[in-house]
Amino acid sequence: MGVRRIVKGFGEFLVEFVGEAVGELILTLVACALLAGLVLLAYLSWSFSPRLTVAGAGLLGLFLAHGAWRTFRGPAKGRRGRRLAAVTTAGFTVAAVTAVFLLLYGTGCGCV
Structure with a gap:
């Protein structure tokens, strides 16, 4: 009975560990x-255009x-201006x- 509980606990730990590793990989x-x-x-x-890029960055x-x-x-x-404020x-x-x-x-x- 104790061995079965240990094996079940280890299996749950392994599934959780692999799930977190895959999740981290996907997010990365x-x-x-x-x-x-x-x-x-x-x-x-x-x-395309350095001037438009700088102007766009300024507007952003x-x-x-x-x-x-x-x-x-x-x-x-x-x-007044609630829509603009919301956007x-x-x-x-x-x-x-x-x-x-x-x-x-x-x-x-690895690209940074």
């Missing part, structure tokens, strides 16, 4: 693919700055989550 591969895609996008946009920076400002400041009193806040949130994801899993990629 997704992070590497995302990082490679971002680098490719930057390279292609720069090779303003967009993310507005989203961060709307995220971390108090609630607005008026109803920029969502964009900032997506960018922040992507940055944290790449920070956690992109560093395990």
Whole structure:
């Protein structure tokens, strides 16, 4: 009876260990693919037009700055600009989550 319980516990441990290893591998591969895609996008946009790339980066920076400002400041009193605030806040949130994801899993990629 004790041997059966030990074997069952070891089997559960092995399944959990392999599942976590496969999950980590998949997340690392997704992070590497995302990082490679971002680098490719930057390279292609720069090779197309450096001026438009800098202008686009500036606009993206303003967009993310507005989203961060709307995220971390108090609630607005008026109803004006709620759609823009919602869009920029969502964009900032997506960018922040992507940055944290790449920070956690992109560093395990051999390309960095």
